[in-house]
Amino acid sequence: MIKSRICDLLNIKYPIFQGGMAWVSESTLASAVSQAGGLGIISSINAGADVVRDEIRKCKSSTNKPFGVNVMLMSPIADQIAQMVIEEKVPVVTTGAGMPTKYMKEWLEAGIKVIPVVASTAIAIRMERMGACAVVAEGGESGGHIGEMNTMALVPQVCDAVQIPVIAAGGIADGRGLAAALMLGAEGVQCGTRFLSAEECQIHEIYKKKILAAGDTDTIVTGKSLGHPVRSLKTPFSRKFAEMEKDPAQTSESIMEFGTGSLRKAVKEGDEKMGSYMAGQSAGMVKQIEPTVQIIESMISEAENLLKGTNKWV
Numbered sequence: 001m002i003k004s005r006i007c008d009l010l011n012i013k014y015p016i017f018q019g020g021m022a023w024v025s026e027s028t029l030a031s032a033v034s035q036a037g038g039l040g041i042i043s044s045i046n047a048g049a050d051v052v053r054d055e056i057r058k059c060k061s062s063t064n065k066p067f068g069v070n071v072m073l074m075s076p077i078a079d080q081i082a083q084m085v086i087e088e089k090v091p092v093v094t095t096g097a098g099m100p101t102k103y104m105k106e107w108l109e110a111g112i113k114v115i116p117v118v119a120s121t122a123i124a125i126r127m128e129r130m131g132a133c134a135v136v137a138e139g140g141e142s143g144g145h146i147g148e149m150n151t152m153a154l155v156p157q158v159c160d161a162v163q164i165p166v167i168a169a170g171g172i173a174d175g176r177g178l179a180a181a182l183m184l185g186a187e188g189v190q191c192g193t194r195f196l197s198a199e200e201c202q203i204h205e206i207y208k209k210k211i212l213a214a215g216d217t218d219t220i221v222t223g224k225s226l227g228h229p230v231r232s233l234k235t236p237f238s239r240k241f242a243e244m245e246k247d248p249a250q251t252s253e254s255i256m257e258f259g260t261g262s263l264r265k266a267v268k269e270g271d272e273k274m275g276s277y278m279a280g281q282s283a284g285m286v287k288q289i290e291p292t293v294q295i296i297e298s299m300i301s302e303a304e305n306l307l308k309g310t311n312k313w314v
């Protein structure tokens with residue numbers, strides 16, 4: 001049985017988090033993950049603050065297991081969500097795309113377990129000092145907003161830099177990735193892309209089809225010129241976005257305007273022309289639609305078998 005400090009800390013059965021994916025991670029998916037023994041996480045980037053509160057309440061009524069909410073720090077409603085997680089007594093908060101410094105004291109006083117997503121050792125160290133109970137070290141293989149480092153080099157360096165548990169993210173989609181992450185010193189994994197194919201994941205069926213059809217080189221990083229690199233599937237939208245970034249006639253404003261609403265168009269409408277289908281490089285490993293419980297159980301049993309067989313190497 002794979003267990004680590006994070007299981008005891010959060011009172012979860014398996015050290016598997018489902019990443020808080022903008023517009024994607026709502027209560028149906030998050031409660032299914034928590035119910036299956038992992039940590040389900042609701043995203044706060046979607047239709048608005050009231051919708052997030054509804055999703056938190058739905059999650060509480062679907063499972064009595066712990067779950068989390070992701071606060072995306074670049075969001076214009078981050079302050080509102082930060083307050084709401086206290087009011088709603090959310091047990092775990094993960095943060096992304098910045099430093100949660102200004103919320104930390106209040107969250108900790110409210111008894112919330114704070115787990116920032118970090119993309120460097122420097123930020124991991126600062127988060128530990130501020131009272132984070134763990135960090136997610138996320139490599140650039142991930143979908144969505146990414147940092148500079150990749151998982152293989154980032155995770156062991158973060159593990160060396162902090163004492164708190166490190167959860168590895170980026171490029172992890174099966175038991176091999178889980179076993180490898182544990183070997184790098186991590187005490188769990190966070191997966192996003194793999195859960196896009198979960199039966200309980202409420203995204204448009206075209207999004208799911210595109211994930212199942214994707215191969216290893218089918219993602220692209222756009223947004224570097226705007227200071228916000230984002231990984232998504234290669235589609236007419238992302239290719240056009242990349243072209244606009246190279247075109248000196250375009251301004252940051254015109255490029256940003258082109259991108260506005262594109263993630264919603266993918267998730268809710270399956271818009272094949274103007275949708276932004278965020279996904280990580282592990283999309284090529286996602287082969288079938290299956291129940292969340294099967295994703296989690298198969299990851300755990302595959303990792304256990306691999307770890308039991310490690311003596312073949314020594």
Ligand code: TUI
Nearest residue numbers: 022045072096097098099117118119123144145146147
């Ligand atoms: O946050 C994410 N991934 C996301 S958020 C998102 S929402 C969105 N993004 C762009 C366009 C439209 C919608 C989609 N994907 N991952 C966590 C993450 N955090 N990755 C990298 C970081 C990070 C980066 C810098 C964390 C801390 C950090 O601190 C540096 C600083 O100086 O603040």
